[in-house]
Amino acid sequence: MAFPIWKGLVRTTPTVAPIAHRALLSITGSQSTEFLNGLLATSVNGSPRHRYSAFLHAQGRVMYDTFLYTTAGGYILEYDAKALEHSPEVTPLLSYLKRHVLRSKVKIRPVTEEYDVWSSWGSSQDHEWETPRHWHFEQSGSIEPIWPEDGLWPWGSTECVIHDRRGVGMGRRLLARKGDPPPVAATHDLAGIDEYLLHRLTKGVPEGAKDIIPMQAFPMESNLDVMGAIDFRKGCYVGQELTVRTYHTGAIRKRILPIAIELANPQAQSSPLSFPTNIDIKPSAIDIKPAGPRPRGSGKLLSTHNGLGLALLRLEHVAGWEKGILRLEFENDGVKWKVSPWRPEWWPQQPVEEIST
Known part of the structure; x- marks a missing residue:
């Protein structure tokens, strides 16, 4: 069920906005295909195809979430240009990729000054390709989309x-030549950056x-599994060992x-x-004398x-809030x-028979 605060905030007309x-x-x-397959958390093999994916650190933490566009001559990789501002210890992606090229027949060059990134939503062409969602639920709490x-593709x-x-x-996510609106701007309302954020x-x-x-x-806490950015069955890639171990034997205790x-x-x-990021979200018991131990930890x-946001929350705190005790x-x-x-309305719902088995 959509949260009531959505009403009056969400655009329902065809809209295109810069990102x-x-x-x-x-x-x-x-x-280039083999090169990317060894680094990205999803399989990149066979004929070149678009996809959403991520680069992980060797210890399983996320470095960059990314979109991979295929082009006539190879690929265009889209990522956050301000990653270093949020985490100075992360390696710039261009340097990271060049470090792994070695003798591979791969050429890498920045093309940020050649394209702008846009998002369009609300028209039939923005959703007519949608198919019903099916999910695989692992005991660890990991969730994977199952594509037909x-x-x-x-x-x-x-x-x-x-x-x-x-x-x-x-x-849809679009690349357009720098300074030019994408072709769908002729049929969509042109909105600002904040509209895409909302x-x-x-x-x-x-x-x-x-x-x-x-x-x-961590990838699963950040919903990269749900969003289709992780392939738990592909061969070796950077960060794979801890990610697959968590998938099979770990427990997902937080989600965004x-x-x-x-x-x-x-x-x-x-x-x-709007507020600064990384502020602690703290739980407290509503009952003066709550049963059981005090809630541990905090969210971020x-x-x-505009009064909406995202937060990394402990699932036990969310359950307590839903029960009205926190x-x-x-x-x-x-x-x-x-x-x-x-x-969200689309969020995976585990069938009752699977929960009870």
């Missing part, structure tokens, strides 16, 4: 256009270093979820526009806009705010 702070690298050469084997095949399958209703917040989709903090975030943000004290004078505030709050500039998480 800020994205960098692009061109990767070409006869061995006899259908079209889920991420699309048109050059410079990706079907954004990270969440239902996300629309769009993905309502869909519960984390993106970039502000939400998936480099060298800190969308949240509504309201004043804890309705009489206080303040407006929830991520992207926010409140979730954070403090900013001396003002307390309450947090109300929810699961």
Whole structure:
């Protein structure tokens, strides 16, 4: 069920908006496919295809989430240009890739000054390719999308256009020549950068270093499994060992979820526009004498806009909030705010028979 605060905020008309702070690298050469397959967390083999994926650190933490566009001459890799601002210890992606080229027949060059990245949603062409979602649930809490084997490639095949399958209703991701709007601007409303942010917040989709903090975030806690960025059955790639071990024998205790943000004290004078990231979201028992131990740990505030946001939350805290026995709050500039998480309409629902077995 959609959270009530959505009403009046979400655009329902065909919309196209630029996506800020994205960098692009061109990767070409006869061995570019094999090169990327050894580094990305999804399989890159056979004929070149669009996909969403991630680069992981050797210890299993996320460095970059990325879109991979196929072109006539190879690939274009899209990633967050401001990753270093959120995590100075992360290796710049261009340097990281060049370190692994060795003698491979691969050429890498920046093309950020040649293209802009856009998102379009709301029209039939932005969702007519959607298919019903099916999921595989692992005992660890990992969740994988199951794409139809006899259908079209889920991420699309048109050059410079990706079907954004990270969440239902996300629309399409587009590359357009620098300074020029994409062709769909003729049929879509042209919106600002904040409209795209609000769009993905309502869909519960984390993106970039502000939400998936480099060298800190784990892939499943950041929903990369749900969004189709991890292949748990491919061969060796950087970060694979810990990721697959967690998938089979670990336990996912945190997830990024969308949240509504309201004043804890309705009489206080303040407006929830946006907040710094990484603020602690702390749980507290509503009952004065709660049964059981006090809740442990805290969550982290991520992207926010207009009273909506994303947060990395402990699932036990979310369960306590849903049962009405915990409140979730954070403090900013001396003002307390309450947090109300929810699961997007498209979020995987495990069949009852699978839960009971």
